[in-house]
Amino acid sequence: MRFVLNTGRTIRQGSYVERKNSPVYREEAASLHMDRVDMLDLEIEEGSHVRVKSDQGAVVMVARPADGLVRGEVFVCLGPYANFLVNPETHGTGMPDFKTTVVTIEPTTDPVPTVRELMEQCGGVGYEG
Amino acid sequence: MxxxxxxxxxxxxxxxxxxxxxxxxxxxxxxxxxxxxxxxxxxxxxxxxxxxGGIDSHSHVCGTKVNFGRYMSPEDMRAGRTARKGVMHVTSGYSVPTTFGNSYRYSSMGYTTVLEGAMAPLEARHTHEEFTATPHQDMLANTLFDGNWSIMEAVRDKDVKRAAAVVAWTLAAVKGFAIKLTNPGGTEAWGWGEDVHSIRDEVPHFGVTPAEIIETMIQANELLNLPHSVHIHCNNLGVPGNYQTTLDTIGLAPDLNRERQSLYLTHVQFHSYGGSTWKDICSKSEEVARAVNARPQVAIDMGQIMFGRTTTMTADGPMEFKLYMLHHNKWSNHDVELETGSGIIPVYYSRKSLVNCVMWAIGLELALLTKNPWQCMLATDNPNGAPFVKYPEIIALLMSRKLREYEMKAIDPRTEHFVPLFAIDRELDWYEIAVMTRAAQAKALGITRIxxxxxxxxxxxxxxxxxxxxxxxxxxxxxxxxxxxxxxxxxxxxxxxxxxxxxxxIVEGANSTIWTRAEVPPEFDLNKDPEFVKKFEQYYTVRMRNYPVQDIYLPRGVSIRTEASL
Amino acid sequence: MKVEDVVCPFCGCLCDDLVVEVENNRVTSVENGCTLANEKLMEDHRLKNPIRRERGSWKDVSYDAAIQETAEILLDADRPLLYGWSGTHGEAQSVGVHLAELLGAVIDNTSTVCHGPSILAIQEVGHPGCTLGQVKNRADVIVYWGANPIDAHPRHMSRYTTYADGFFVKDAFKERKVIVIDVRKTESSAVANEFVKVDQGGDYAVLSALRAIVRGKGDLIPVKVAGVTREQLFRVADICKNAKFGAIFFGLGLTMSPGKNKNIRNAIELTEELNRHTKFTISPMRGHWNVYGSNEVFTWISGYPYAVDFARGIAFYNPGETTSVDILRRGECDACLVVASDPGAHFPRACAEHLARIPTVQIDPHVNATTHLATLQIPVAVTGIDAEGTAYRMDGVPIRTRKLYEGTYPSDLEILGKIYARVKEAKGS
Missing domain, CATH: 2.30.40.10 (Urease, subunit C, domain 1)
Known part of the structure; x- marks a missing residue:
């Protein structure tokens, strides 16, 4: 199914912003908030893993029901999970379209990667500090 | 050595x-x-x-609004840029150059001391940061008190000593040099989108008038024995017919100081307009100069405008909005809680605009009609009238009637019907120029002593x-x-x-910042005044302890200490 | 030891009324702070020493070696990018700009993915704003547009708006109307007097509709504009026009969504329009505690608030070309120095991939996403905890952060100063 991915701050993301390799940060940054009816349509429940795909790539996240969103819109706090999907085109403004990425979402049983693993997929070398 | x-x-x-x-x-x-x-x-x-060394006694070069002038104007930054060369840093900007740009350009014109015309106390730290990055001039900061709540309360209570205590505390806290009143009362009124229109209008909610603020501050200034006098940007800047407000303001000035004036009126060109609309605006430089000539207790600077592009910036927020309504160019405004306001818009002074031509003539007339050059300083209210790099042209205009006549042919031909400029024969000499570009400034600012x-x-x-x-x-x-x-x-x-x-x-600079510390008796020390402290914590959004500018911001600070007569 | 009037180095609110307890070089308690302040100040997870990537694994290195290598990387680069800066103090930012000048580098700060579009709009139409105390003392109408202060600036409402009593507004909660305009419901919209739900991407249209109504052209407005009813638009316009003092605060909901800088321009022009009727101001909700400081410092030295390219000797500025995301997207820079930010986490993936391809040096106290992409990381003191310096609040008010204890880490200023000195020496100037 097709969705528009919005991003923004959450208090939990902010609280753990300097511990990006912690389990809590991963849990928050990889949470995909969506409308409950959309979840029913996808036949997923709270905590289900989903593969979220854009023209830039795909990343596995965890679905969470949210009240503030309308159908067809999903929200992920800003961070490396959402950014795995965001197109770097800025249309001459310097600013990518962080709030309107078109994605498809499907259930999966694959694990949610760690921040380190995401960065390794970008070509980095994980630091275990 | x-x-x-x-x-x-x-x-x-x-x-x-x-x-x-x-x-x-x-x-x-x-x-x-x-x-x-x-x-x-x-x-x-x-x-x-x-x-x-040249001294500019009124210029806008450092601080919140100046930097915002740069921030909002990439077109101005592009209009003047130089690459890194030798010890010189990169510079950008024409009318609002970067700090190093200001410093180098002033230095190559022989200027070694510059007074920043308007520093909001709450944002003083910013001004001092930029002072440090203006390395070739010793810097001083006029400190804004025009909409200061504690001052207006003291004025309302007719308590001059209290006003003096507020000034002493503030100057020491923000490392300021002198008292600046920009559209006194008007900047507070602008907090509600209003303004005052004469020195007798009441400031909303505070029950005081600009005249009362001005008179109280002149008295307070002398009680503190500050080196400079009150430095005023009069009410009604830029309004046709405003010369009457200017004359009224001059009329308020008593003669209290043997060394210097008791009131310094800045950029008086912008305050010497007759007429009642932009259609019938005319020069009232003769009336204003006559008042100045009759009163040795006042000094003025020209506020000359020069044709071309520049950026206007002032603490006078309501005036900038009026200007915006006229030009419909971009407009910035920045009100500062409990203290003052500010506004910025870019302008283009055109030889084809009759109004601009009248303004251009008025500035020159003020300099030529003020008999005593010690009472009229050469300045453009940089960059409001023109960037300071235009000073040499202004000097030439003042020294040469021939050049003025040459210019007359290039401007709107109707101008001569609205201004007396072309009937004035006076040509200033080298001595008078020397007075008007450094000596008079040093005397007016009270810094000959240092x-x-x-x-x-x-x-x-x-x-x-x-x-x-x-x-x-x-x-x-x-x-x-x-x-x-x-x-x-x-x-x-x-x-x-x-x-x-x-x-x-050719060298890296190392300037000083000159500020004033007036010593007051302990009962006037507001750090220990519970009422002052309480209001501070209630209404400001910074803590009183975080407000004062720390010494580290003045690596080469020079304080002029005075003993208050309280 | 108790320290009072502590300045919080987290968000653009730059609250300066915290009281903290310090024991054995650690903050052990925080009063008055929000969750974000508590988490930041009570931190306990610094990178211990400089680290260097060597053939697929990480080794500890000395500060001196790390500084030397950084200087060499920068000197060797044809097109270095110096990015970040918003999480450090102004004095360090200043050295950064001079370093960029010396290297002929591009220097950019986090505004580039935050309020960069707001700056572009301000450069078109200006910015009628004010300090936050002006709002606290006077405002009877507050508008949050595309902003969620409860999550991003948790004390904004209690210090400056919704709950902040002021001189002319004695009982703020009763006397002040709060309007929240957003594409989704948030914690912040839940406490608003009026919530305006806009369709995704519809902000520009809604701003235009409000401008039309304020200008007296309300008859042009259709029944619904981007999901907002005509009635609600008129009601909101009416509240704004009848305000004694209104203040709009906007967030990334406007800068990042379709329209970007044009959304902000429209919002500023609405503010100007409202000023013909009453007093209105508009202010961006700046994110990092000192992102505005980086704009200020960049501007007084170079003339431009961000995205400054010194490659031609002069300062050149062209957002969209000289902005970090574009430079990384094009694979243009051949070395990157990251200071006090985390592009690995906050830039699109394609940019992170380029950072991993080139020598990337990070100066930052913590292990973050960029660490894994870097070739070298130098840990430093945290400004506001064990380093001090100047910060500019979201409204331009400069406040000096406090050092709470004498720690063992060097400050950003010290590290950058040494890198600058080595580069300068090598350049022979």
Whole structure:
């Protein structure tokens, strides 16, 4: 199914912003908030893993029901999970379209990667500090 | 130190009574001395015009609104840029240059001291950060009190001593130099989108008038024995017919100080308009100059405008909004809680605009009609009237009737019906220019006592040597040479060190910031005043302990201490 | 030891009324702070020493070696990018700009992915704003547009708006109307007097509709504009026009969504329009505690608030070309120095991939996403905890952060100063 991915701050993301390799940060940054009816349509429940795909790539996240969103819109706090999907085109403004990425979402049983693993997929070398 | 010797200098040093003598100037340890030994480095001035370093007594170069002028104007940044070269950093900007741009350009014009015309106390730290990055001029900051709640409360209570205590506390806290009133009362009214329209209008909610604020602050200033007088930007700036407000304001000034004026009125060109609309605006420079001539207790600066592009910036928020309604160019505004306001818009002064031509004439008229040059300083309210790099042109216009007549042919032909400029024959001489660009400023600011503005032994060795030979030039005719000569010194010497040569800065600078500390008796120390402390914590959004500018922001601070007569 | 009036180095609110307890070089308690402040100040997870990537694994290195290598990387680069800066103090930012000048580098700060579009709009139409105390003392109408202060600036409402009593507004909660305009419901919209739900991407249209109504052209407005009813638009316009003092605060909901800088321009022009009727101001909700400081410092030195390119000797500025995301997207820079930010986490993936391809040096106290992409990381003191310096609040008010204890880490200023000195020496200037 097709969705528009919005991003923004959450208090939990902010609280753990300097511990990006912690389990809590991963849990928050990889949470995909969506409308409950959309979840029913996808036949997923709270905590289900989903593969979220854009023209830039795909990343596995965890679905969470949210009240503030309308159908067809999903929200992920800003961070490396959402950014795995965001197109770097800025249309001459310097600013990518962080709030309107078109994605498809499907259930999966694959694990949610760690921040380190995401960065390794970008070509980095994980630091275990 | 072996010292420095400037030989064969054609010196004009008005404060020392020197007018065009060929002299040697000896310098040691940053000061002028009687003589130096034979090992001194010698500069041969070759009979060229040698003056104390230039002093700008009203310019906007550092701080929140100036930087916002840069921030919002990439087009202005592009209009003046230089690459890194030698010790010189990259510079950008034409009307609002970067700090190094300001500093280098002033230095190559022989200016060694600059007063920032408007510093909001709450944002003083910003001004001081930029002062440090303006390394070739000693800097001073006029501190805004026009909408200060504690001041207005003291005025309402008719408590001059309380007002003095607020000034003393604030200047010490923000390392400010002098009292600035910008549209007194008007900036507070602007907090509600309103303004005051005469010195007798009441400020909303505070029950005081601009006149009461001005009178109280003049008294408070003298109670604190501050070096400078109250420095005022009158109400109604830029409004046709505003000369009456200006005359009313001049009328408020008592004569309280033997050393200097008791009231300094800035950019008076913007305050000398007759008429009632933009259609019938005319010059009232004669009326204003007459009032100044009659009252030695006031001094003014010109606020000259020059044709071309520039950026207007002032604490006078309501005025900038009015200007925006006129120009519909971009507009910025920044009100500062409990203290003041500010606004910025870019403008273009056109020779094809009758209003602009009238404004241009008024500034020159004020300088030519004020009999005593010590009472009228040369300034453009940089960059409001024009960027300061236009000063040499203004000097040339003041020295040459021929140049003024030449200009007359290029401007709106109707101008002469609205201004007296073209009937004025006066041509200023070298001495008068020296007064109007440094000596009068030093006297008006009260900084001769720390060795500014003159070249007598003991003075700071701030010297400008211009490639101009007064004996061989007739400024009335050779105005091109006058302009070129004042634009680039052969040598600018700052505190005994050659800092610029032929228009290029050759050393890293190390300036001072000059501020005022008025010592008050303990009962007037507001740090211990529970009422003041309580209101501070209630209404400001910074804690009182985080408000004062720490010493670290003034790596070479010079404080002028005074003993308050409270 | 108790320290009072502590300045919080987290968000653009720059609250300066915290009281903290310090024991053995650690903050052990925080009063008055929000969750974000508590988490930041009570931190306990610094990178211990400089680290260097060597053939697929990480080794500890000395500060001196790390500084030397950084200087060499920068000197060797043809097109270095110096990015970040918003999480450090102004004095360090200043050295950064001079370093960029010396290297002929591009220097950019986090505004580039935050309020960069707001700056572009301000450069078109200006910015009628004010300090936050002006709002606290006077405002009777507050508008949050595309902003969620409860999550991003948790004390904004209690210190400056919704709950902040002021001189002319004695009982803020009763006397002040709060309007939240957003594409989704948030914690912040839940406390608003009026919530305006806009369709995704519809902000520009809604701003235009409000401008039309304020200008007296309300008859042009259709029944619904981007999901907002005509009635609600008129009601909101009416509240704004009848305000004694209104203040709009906007967030990334406007800068990042379709329209970007044009959304902000429209919002500023609405503010100007409202000023013909009453007093209105508009302010961006700046994110990092000192992102505004980086704009200020960049501007007084170079003339431009961000995205400054010194490659031609002069300062050149062209957002869209000289902005970090574009430079990385094009694979243009051949070395990157990251200071006090985390592009690995906050830039699109393609940019992170380029950072991993080139020598990337990070100066940052913590292990973050960029660490894994870097070749070298130098840990430093945290400004506001064990380093001090100047910060500019979201409204431009400069406040000096406090050092709470004498720690063992060097500050950003010290590290950058040494890198600058080595580069300068090598350049022979």
């Amino acid at each position: 072996t010292g420095l010797l400037v030989k064969n200098a054609y010196v004009i040093d008005p404060l020392s009574g020197v007018n065009g003598e060929i002299m040697d100037i000896a310098i040691r340890d940053g000061k002028i001395v009687e003589e130096v030994g034979s090992g001194a480095v010698v500069i041969d001035a070759g009979g060229c015009l040698t003056l104390p 060795g500014k503005g003159h070249l007598a032994p003991g003075a700071e060795a701030d010297i400008a040597i211009y490639p101009l030979k007064p004996d061989e030039l007739d400024p009335a005719v050779d105005y091109q040479q006058v302009m070129a000569g004042f634009a680039k010194t052969s040598y600018t010497i700052k505190r005994g060190r050659v800092v610029a040569r032929d228009g290029e800065v």
